[in-house]
Amino acid sequence: MFTLCHAQERQLTNNTNLTEERIQLQISNTNLTIERDQLQTRNTNLTRERDQLQTRNTDLTRERDQLQLRNTDLTRERDQLQIRNTDLTRERDQLQIRNTGLTNERDWLSSNNLVLIKQRDQLNKEKNELLKSLSEKDGWTYYKSNLYLLSSEMMSWTESRRYCTERGADLIIINNREEQNFVIWKMSADVRVWIGLNDIDVENMWKWVDGSTLTTSFWASNEPTGQRRENCALTLGLGWADYPCNDYFQCICEKRILN
Structure with missing residues (x-):
């Protein structure tokens, strides 16, 4: 009886221990299950993060490659610009040297030009005085660096031209109003005198003795008339008129002096 009770007690104790162990195992299992779930969640999060990092890494790799290409292009461009800058610097230096030389040359020429102008003016003054002095001895009149001679003889237009050329001159060519006034007031007054103008070759196409076509004219009223083969021009107080070339x-004469 005692032995049986003792065995039952031992059985109960063992059973209690097993129950407690079962409970602890259940608790451990629950904890492990929770930990497993947490690890699975953690693993899922890590997997997502890994995928995001892989995507980011791919993007960064692509961006890096693009930046490397851009860096290569910029490096090439920089090297070209440096070469261009070197060339431009050399060209600038050469231009500065050239500019300095031209400036010095300009200054020298300006200074020399002033000297030459003074010399020219002095020579012109001396020349004009000499020409004026010489012209007065031979009947020539000096005006505006040219010499003029009024003939004392009466001649045809052709003979008048020969008269002038024999004296190293030609019949006068009147270029402007100032010269026309000089001829009227200083040379011929009311005298009718031949000038170097004619339309002998083509009617109404008036030309000067040097072959140039008439552009500025000082015809008197109703002139030229073209009557009686009036192919040669003369000047009188009222202006020009056409007359027969054989009239006397x-x-x-005008002798042009080179300035």
């Missing part, structure tokens, strides 16, 4: 008048 005085003439004005």
Whole structure:
């Protein structure tokens, strides 16, 4: 009886221990299950993060490659610009040297030009005085660096021109109003004199003795008339007129002096 009770007690104790162990195992299992779930969640999060990092890494790798290409292009461009800058610097230096030389040359030429102008003016003054002095001895009149001679003889237009050329001149060519006034007031007054103008070759196409076509004219009223083969021009107080070339008048010779 005692032995049986003792065995039962031992059985109960063992059973209690097993129950407690079962409970602890259940608790441990629950904890492990929770930990497993947490680890699975953690693993899922880590997997997602890994995928995001892989994607980011791919993007960064692509961006890096693009930046490397851009860096290569910029490096090449920089090297080209440095070469261009070197060339431009060399060209600038050469231009500065050239500019300095040209500036010095300009200054020298300006200074020399002033000297030459003074010399020219002095020579012109001396020349004009000499020409004026010489012209007065031979009947020539000096005006605006040219010499003019009013003939005392009456001749045809052709003979008048020969008269002038024999004296190293030609019949006068009147270029402007100032010269026309000089001829009227200083040379011929009311005298009719031949000038170096004619339309012998083509009617109404008036030309000067140097072959140039008439552009500025000082015809008198209703002139030229073109009557009686009036192909040669003379000047009188009222202006120019056309007359037959064989008529006899005085003439004005003009000797052009090179300035």
